[in-house]
Amino acid sequence: MKFLVCLKQVPDSTVRVKVGGDRRSIAAEGITWSISPYDEYAIELALERKDADASTVVSVVTVGPARSRDALRQALAMGCDDATLVTSEADLSALDVAKALAAVVNEAKPDVVLCGKQASDDDQGLVGPALAEALGWPHVGMLTKLVPGASGLELWREVEGGHEVWSAAPPVVALVHKSEKEPRYPSLPGIMKAKRKEIPEKDLASCGVTPGAPRPEVALMDLPPQRGQGKVWKLDGDAKGVAEQVAKALREEAKVV
Amino acid sequence: MKVLVVAERKDGEVRRVTLEMAARAASFGEVEVVAVKGERYSPLTHGAAVADRAADADLVLVGATLNGRDLAARVAAKLGRAYAADCTDVRVGDGLTVDRPMYAGKVRATARLPLPAVASVRPGAWTLPAGAAAPAIAEIDPAADDGRLRFVRFEPTASGGKRVSLAEARVVVSAGRGLKGPENWKIVEDLADALGAATGASRAVTDAGWRPNEEQVGQTGKTVTPDLYVALGISGAIQHLAGMTSSKVIVAVNKDPDADIFKIADYGVVGDLFEFVPAFTDALKRVRGT
Ligand SMILES: Cc1cc2nc3c(=O)[nH]c(=O)nc-3n(C[C@H](O)[C@H](O)[C@H](O)COP(=O)(O)OP(=O)(O)OC[C@H]3O[C@@H](n4cnc5c(N)ncnc54)[C@H](O)[C@@H]3O)c2cc1C
Ligand SMILES: Nc1ncnc2c1ncn2[C@@H]1O[C@H](COP(=O)(O)O)[C@@H](O)[C@H]1O
Secondary structure, rough: EEEEEOEEEOOOOOOOOOOOOOOEEOOOOOOOOEEEEEEEEEEHHHHHHHHHOOOOOOEEEEEEOHHHHHHHHHHHHHHHOOOEEOOOOOOHHHHHHHHHHHHHHHHOOEEEEEEOOOOOOOOOOOHHHHHHHHHOOOOEEEEEEEEEEEEEEEEEEOOEEEEEEEEOOOOEEEEEEOOOOOOOOOHHHHHHHHOOOOOOEEEOOOHOOOOOOOOOOOEEOOOOOOOOEEEEEEEEOOOOOOOHHHHHHHHHHOOOO | OOEEOOOEEOEEEEEEHHHHHHHHHHOOOOEEEEEEEOOOHHHHHHHHHHHHOOOOOOOEEEEOHHHHHHHHHHHHHHHHHHHEEEEEEEEEOOEEEEEEEEOOOOEEEEEEEEEOOEEEEHHHHHOOOOOOOOOOOOEEEOOOOOEEEEEEEEEEEEOOOOOOHHOOOOOEEEOOOHHHOOHHHHHHHHHHHOOOOOOOOOOHEEEEEOOHHHHOOOOOOOOOOOOOOEOOOOOOOHHHHOOOOOOOOEEEEEOOOOOHHHHHOEEEEOOOOOHHHHHHHHHHHHHHOO
């Protein structure tokens, strides 16, 4: 079975983002870049299939600026087989990204395309469904598990109170929420191998994309209001007394209970 | 201005977020509320049905629930329209202006969208006016099912109780690794019961399998904005804060006085949660007279 994982390079989850001087984007200084967390889970889910069946092929693709090559390298070092970079320095509409990805899918002909449920920069969750739409394929969201079943693939999706298990005949797009295991770290041999791998590059034109699909334009960015240091109690053996005071403060001062 | 509000039901009842959207959208223009028939959501058959009905709508509003976000994205893609997810406000006039989180909730952004557009709206973003009349809901048929996706079965989460859902709760009680193990969860539940709260967890807790994934709060879990968030034995890693820092009031209990969670807590208790929590539960019952 052939997997294609779509990934996006985003600011690492540990980055304390700051708003830039234009107040419409984040400040570029001090950002370290990583694969978006849900995309890492997607890679892990696909690689687990490969662990179970060595004939499985796992490809990765990203549409992004030249620095995204590092994210692809990281995926190769984790154990993915090949990578494609669609270069675009401009920040594109999700619908245009989906169109570019669809061109790559049509060439690579994977059975399963995995996306993250949302990228942790725009927090939108649009590219996956838009890619499925562009391909005319079904999609399944909130994926946490993927196993071969009696009649096609069994796709587990997290819902309130449990999981729905769906069966799909490939090709299908799935949007990953979590993997059972933590995403693996690249191994040393993996890193060496990844260094030597060639990453073919394409541009938007060769994917048949002329950017311009409608999208939100950020007008203003803000950080959530700074929260001041609040009131602090030390227990010092008087749990009952402190509990009484906190409960009272919540009732009379904060008025939330 | 024509607004299409997509209704969602849970256990046969219309979700509150549907009512919130219908009430607010009345100030935007002409509103139609639709629900897709059938009890199980499928992106293929529901997406096509809603997109079909939305062809002449200027704005489509969907609740930013799990299924709502999935549906809204597919509908926007199908119609080739601008889309904004998880909005905390939507304003009409010279296009559309929305407020929404970005960067895993670390940033609040205001964005402009050209009309026609699709937006998913966070439950609780709009307060439901007292005495708002329930909207009339037009039932629409799902599109024909071509069988490419087949629902097989439902696997309930073993510990999934009948609590308020995390995303909609006005009070959330969350616990972290400081709880030591799943066997101690009872004190969290007792406190949550005393407050009528939903329970949440840090990723350390969900990864360890002490609690189901769906309770995880943070960057790779849920973003919550309750009136009261209680963090028990949670250190306050940046990824956890991303999911709860916009809560109105935050209470933190941690035995480490230097824990980062205290930097954002309105009320902090330095000490052993196992001593404090049962006493707190009792004290709350007393002040609330329950
Ligand atoms: C890409 C990425 C995404 C992530 N997403 C999330 C996310 O969505 N949500 C999330 O929560 N984390 C997330 N994390 C993980 C995050 O970095 C932290 O590891 C995690 O939040 C720690 O959980 P914790 O606070 O429960 O555990 P710890 O950091 O181990 O903290 C436990 C705390 O309990 C206190 N404690 C111990 N015993 C007691 C006691 N008896 N009484 C009182 N206090 C006590 C300790 O002092 C300590 O502060 C993510 C990480 C990455 C890399
Ligand atoms: N530029 C991109 N290149 C490749 N995949 C992407 C890109 N942007 C988004 N995706 C995929 O789509 C998912 C959802 O992204 P988004 O719609 O931006 O929240 C991500 O988790 C990725 O899997």
